[in-house]
Amino acid sequence: MTRQTGRLPRLTRRSRAFDATLALALALIGARYVTIINGVDWTGSVLLVPLASAPLALRRRVPLTVLWTVMVVTPLIRHSSQDIALYGGVVCVVAAYSAVAHCRRPVPTLLSLPVTAAVLVILFTNAKMPHFPNGVIAVLILVPVLAAAYEIRMWRRRVDEGRARLSTMERQQVEALNRAIEHERARIARELHDVVTHNVGVMVIQAGAARKIMDTAPDQAREALLAVEAGGRDAMTELGHVMGLLTMDEAPADLTPQPGLNRLDALIGGVRHAGMTVELTVTGHQRPVPPGVELAAYRVVQEALTNTVKHASGATAGVVVDYAADHLRVEVTDTGGRPSTALSPGRGRGLIGLRERLALYGGTIDAGPRPSGGYRVKALMPLETP
Numbered sequence: 001m002t003r004q005t006g007r008l009p010r011l012t013r014r015s016r017a018f019d020a021t022l023a024l025a026l027a028l029i030g031a032r033y034v035t036i037i038n039g040v041d042w043t044g045s046v047l048l049v050p051l052a053s054a055p056l057a058l059r060r061r062v063p064l065t066v067l068w069t070v071m072v073v074t075p076l077i078r079h080s081s082q083d084i085a086l087y088g089g090v091v092c093v094v095a096a097y098s099a100v101a102h103c104r105r106p107v108p109t110l111l112s113l114p115v116t117a118a119v120l121v122i123l124f125t126n127a128k129m130p131h132f133p134n135g136v137i138a139v140l141i142l143v144p145v146l147a148a149a150y151e152i153r154m155w156r157r158r159v160d161e162g163r164a165r166l167s168t169m170e171r172q173q174v175e176a177l178n179r180a181i182e183h184e185r186a187r188i189a190r191e192l193h194d195v196v197t198h199n200v201g202v203m204v205i206q207a208g209a210a211r212k213i214m215d216t217a218p219d220q221a222r223e224a225l226l227a228v229e230a231g232g233r234d235a236m237t238e239l240g241h242v243m244g245l246l247t248m249d250e251a252p253a254d255l256t257p258q259p260g261l262n263r264l265d266a267l268i269g270g271v272r273h274a275g276m277t278v279e280l281t282v283t284g285h286q287r288p289v290p291p292g293v294e295l296a297a298y299r300v301v302q303e304a305l306t307n308t309v310k311h312a313s314g315a316t317a318g319v320v321v322d323y324a325a326d327h328l329r330v331e332v333t334d335t336g337g338r339p340s341t342a343l344s345p346g347r348g349r350g351l352i353g354l355r356e357r358l359a360l361y362g363g364t365i366d367a368g369p370r371p372s373g374g375y376r377v378k379a380l381m382p383l384e385t386p
Contacts, residue, residue: 015060023056026094030087052091059098064108070095071112071119089123092116093145100149101156117142190299190353197306203231205274205309227273234270260294261321264301268319271305277316278305284323293381296357297321297330300365303354304332304377312337315374328381336374354379 030049052074055066074088096116103109120142210224259267268278289297301319308317315337322329355365363381370376 019059020057022059022094023053026053026056026091030091049087052088056091056094056098059095060102063095063099063101063103064105064112067095067099067109067112067116071116075119075122086123089120089141092119092123093141096142097145097149100146101153113142113146186356190357197303201306201309202270202274203228205313206231209275224273227270231270231273234266258291258295259298260291261289261297263298264319264321267298267302267305271309271317274309276305276309276314278319279317280319280321282321282323286323289328289383290361293328293361293363293383296354296361296363296381297328297379299357300330300354300377300379301332303351304367307377308332308334308375311339312375314338324383326383328383330379330381331376332378333370333376334374336370351377 027050030053052070055069055073059066070088070092074092096113099109099112206224206228210221210228213224214221264280268280271278305317305319308315312334315334317332317334320329320331320333322331351365351367358365358379358381361381363379365377365379367377368375
């Protein structure tokens, strides 16, 4: 018998009513049986029958106490009538079943069972049952009842453990869902940062340049404003794609692919319209790469050029995309310059977000000043060997 600890389960009104009804029913049945055999004896057997079955009303609340009370009371009243002895044996079996099925202290219950068997032998010795040995009768009655009580106890324990496991699984699923939501929010925040800082930054630079040359070179100002308009459209397109991740309506999903390395020319063209010289170099065997790696590489170039526009106005930048055998290398360098007065300085969250993004694919990023002046951002992302 497995040991159970903790408080007893709270009894329901239905269970208490059932136990009280059981005790009353056994008392009525026993009294009726005794009166049929011996006639009505209000001073003897009929009044003693309820005394034996009354403790069963508490059989689930204090099952071990009820068992010992029944085992003490029934032998004391057995001399009143042989029929009471037989009835007391039935009550004792019910009490033993309740102790095995409901008691939270299995060791005292196990120690009580031999005493219960001995009490049954005593009761059956006084009963009119000459056809079987008393010990055999006690075993034939007690053993299957206790076996059934033990199985019910184990079944109830398995049900409780199953409920506990289900509750744990539900709690773990909720925690996993919350973590997934947090990761998705962080990813969307990085996407918004990359889209807004680059496109809006370039638009501010171009608008500022158009304002300065509007009177002296209206044609160039017009081209700059057209570039601002095109950059605004690109920004709105990407923002619509990112914000679409937050909508839960029934509108069809936006299946526009995320930007990849094939859009580097358009990205660099927008920076060139802002007045910065940028050179793109692609080396190695160009081949398809996983979409997540391609998006991460695009964001590295976007963030690096955005920082160059902000902090190195008038510099010359270079972008290198190297398709090596086992990795993809993206490197962005600039020659250095003066910070742009049209943009406020950033908070350094872009590179942190890139580092987290690349870490998802086993990549690394290194950013810092160049010995010859300027700045360099270098990212390495592993690829499968073609």
